[in-house]
Amino acid sequence: xxxxxxxxxxxxxxxxxxxxxxxxxxxxxxxxxxxxxxxxxxxxxxxxxxxxxxxxxxxxxxxxxxxxxxxxxxxxxxxxxxxxxxxxxxxxxxxxxxxxxxxxxxxxxxxxxxxxxxxxxxxxxxxxxxxxxxxxxxxxxxxxxxxxxxxxxxxxxxxxxxxxxxxxxxxxxxxxxxxxxxxxxxxxxxxxx
Amino acid sequence: xxxxxxxxxxxxxxxxxxxxxxxxxxxxxxxxxxxxxxxxxxxxxxxxxxxxxxxxxxxxxxxxxxxxxxxxxxxxxxxxxxxxxxxxxxxxxxxxxxxxxxxxxxxxxxxxxxxxxxxxxxxxxxxxxxxxxxxxxxxxxxxxxxxxxxxxxxxxxxxxxxxxxxxxxxxxxxxxxxxxxxxxxxxxxxxxxxxxxxxxxxxxxxxxxxxxxxxxxxxxxxxxxxxxxxxxxxxxxxxxxxxxxxxxxxxxxxxxxxxxxxxxxxxxxxxxxxxxxxxxxxxxxxxxxxxxxxxxxxxxxxxxxxxxxxxxxxxxxxxxxxxxxxxxxxxxxxxxxxxxxxxx
Numbered sequence: 392x393x394x395x396x397x398x399x400x401x402x403x404x405x406x407x408x409x410x411x412x413x414x415x416x417x418x419x420x421x422x423x424x425x426x427x428x429x430x431x432x433x434x435x436x437x438x439x440x441x442x443x444x445x446x447x448x449x450x451x452x453x454x455x456x457x458x459x460x461x462x463x464x465x466x467x468x469x470x471x472x473x474x475x476x477x478x479x480x481x482x483x484x485x486x487x488x489x490x491x492x493x494x495x496x497x498x499x500x501x502x503x504x505x506x507x508x509x510x511x512x513x514x515x516x517x518x519x520x521x522x523x524x525x526x527x528x529x530x531x532x533x534x535x536x537x538x539x540x541x542x543x544x545x546x547x548x549x550x551x552x553x554x555x556x557x558x559x560x561x562x563x564x565x566x567x568x569x570x571x572x573x574x575x576x577x578x579x580x581x582x583x584x
Numbered sequence: 585x586x587x588x589x590x591x592x593x594x595x596x597x598x599x600x601x602x603x604x605x606x607x608x609x610x611x612x613x614x615x616x617x618x619x620x621x622x623x624x625x626x627x628x629x630x631x632x633x634x635x636x637x638x639x640x641x642x643x644x645x646x647x648x649x650x651x652x653x654x655x656x657x658x659x660x661x662x663x664x665x666x667x668x669x670x671x672x673x674x675x676x677x678x679x680x681x682x683x684x685x686x687x688x689x690x691x692x693x694x695x696x697x698x699x700x701x702x703x704x705x706x707x708x709x710x711x712x713x714x715x716x717x718x719x720x721x722x723x724x725x726x727x728x729x730x731x732x733x734x735x736x737x738x739x740x741x742x743x744x745x746x747x748x749x750x751x752x753x754x755x756x757x758x759x760x761x762x763x764x765x766x767x768x769x770x771x772x773x774x775x776x777x778x779x780x781x782x783x784x785x786x787x788x789x790x791x792x793x794x795x796x797x798x799x800x801x802x803x804x805x806x807x808x809x810x811x812x813x814x815x816x817x818x819x820x821x822x823x824x825x826x827x828x829x830x831x832x833x834x835x836x837x838x839x840x841x842x843x844x845x846x847x848x849x850x851x852x853x854x855x856x857x858x859x860x861x862x863x864x865x866x867x868x869x870x871x872x873x874x875x876x877x878x879x880x881x882x883x884x885x886x887x888x889x890x891x892x893x894x895x896x897x898x899x900x901x902x903x904x905x906x907x908x909x910x911x912x913x914x915x916x917x918x919x920x921x922x923x924x925x926x927x928x
Contacts, residue, residue, distance in 0.1 A: 544912030545704050553698030555649055570705050571909055573713050577902025580895020
């Protein structure tokens with residue numbers, strides 16, 4: 392039990408996928424202009440990440456390993472992720488058109504979020520159990536959501552700041568992400584794994 | 585409801601940025617005196633180096649950005665940033681490291697964001713954390729607290745060490761430096777000793793951490809003066825101290841052998857300096873009354889977590905930066921209700 396709690400702390404804070412492992416930077420930079428859209432993206436990613444890490448664990452354990460096809464892992468996981476995203480989009484569209492409209496284009500874009508593939512591959516590499524895999528995916532998505540929404544809040548302020556011309560836009564956003572990453576180093580050592 | 589406006593002349597309160605900054609500097613004086621008394625002349629050398637570099641960086645950046653240099657230098661904000669950063673540094677840190685931290689804090693932490701009033705992060709803490717991450721070994725070498733120092737380092741020797749990197753004969757780093765009390769206790773607890781066994785050791789003083797207790801009490805006095813002058817409001821310092829003391833109290837009352845007492849936490853490391861002088865930076869802190877309290881509590885809690893379980897001996901700087909990140913959302917969530925516009 393405490394091991395599972397540690398996984399959660401580790402993935403949300405200590406080994407945050409965006410700020411310490413630098414995965415999933417594209418949506419981090421791309422969908423953080425407004426807090427509302429970043430919330431939608433965070434929600435959709437949380438769903439997909441958790442589901443895809445569970446499904447890819449099942450595929451890896453029950454399909455790839457028995458057939459000796461581990462060398463196809465990356466391709467298989469990409470297929471799994473694409474299928475999960477498509478499935479999520481269909482479910483959301485038919486069950487809640489409102490949520491579908493809120494998430495909009497972000498839903499299919501999650502396919503290209505490298506954190507999703509990263510989590511699936513790390514689960515296999517670290518030999519996580521089923522519960523640990525699900526929690527790892529969930530924790531990763533919560534960490535992603537946390538820093539995405541915080542970053543969006545900061546960027547809304549940056550939009551009205553008197554930033555020198557050469558640093559406006561992506562440059563100052565990356566400087567900010569760097570300082571956030573420095574701050575997250577304070578969590579290092581919280582979990583000894 | 586009538587709100588009569590009295591006729592002119594209206595008198596300006598005289599409250600300017602430069603006045604606020606000068607008052608902050610004056611309020612720091614007792615704490616600086618205590619730091620010098622306990623840790624030696626290196627503190628003053630750090631302050632001077634930091635201020636010189638800060639003023640130079642500020643002037644350079646203002647010039648690059650085409651702003652009036654004299655006007656903005658006159659607001660003293662760069663000096664306050666430099667002094668706050670210098671007070672967090674180990675006294676015998678090489679001067680080039682101090683200069684690096686100050687320059688990074690002012691250029692990246694402040695001017696790239698548009699200068700005073702726009703920086704989302706506290707520039708002093710940005711500089712400090714950069715130094716802590718880049719030079720972890722140098723940043724934990726503190727001089728032994730006065731009565732335990734084998735040889736006192738004089739002012740001239742301090743200059744030799746910090747500016748030239750030359751350690752005079754008879755003064756060696758291992759002989760005169762030791763870990764700070766927080767660092768020492770963390771290491772010892774990791775070796776399965778209990779706090780009761782450490783109590784007689786070099787880390788404990790009369791009230792809390794040896795030497796640091798007086799430094800913190802004098803910073804507290806300066807902070808209370810700032811409160812009395814209404815330079816800062818009570819919410820942030822109260823939040824930081826409560827956020828630090830409450831979890832410390834809970835864990836300490838369950839297991840006083842593994843967890844430090846709330847008093848020790850409040851009077852060690854950068855607790856008081858952080859609570860009254862660093863967290864209260866008006867630019868990077870939350871601005872609504874409830875938001876300030878929340879911001880302060882967050883800093884205290886995170887600092888306690890990092891001190892207790894983290895890899896760094898003190899967590900105030902990281903906690904300040906982490907809560908700086910949350911400020912836009914805190915302000916948004918705690919926006920006060922506008923009078924006459926529905927509830928919530």
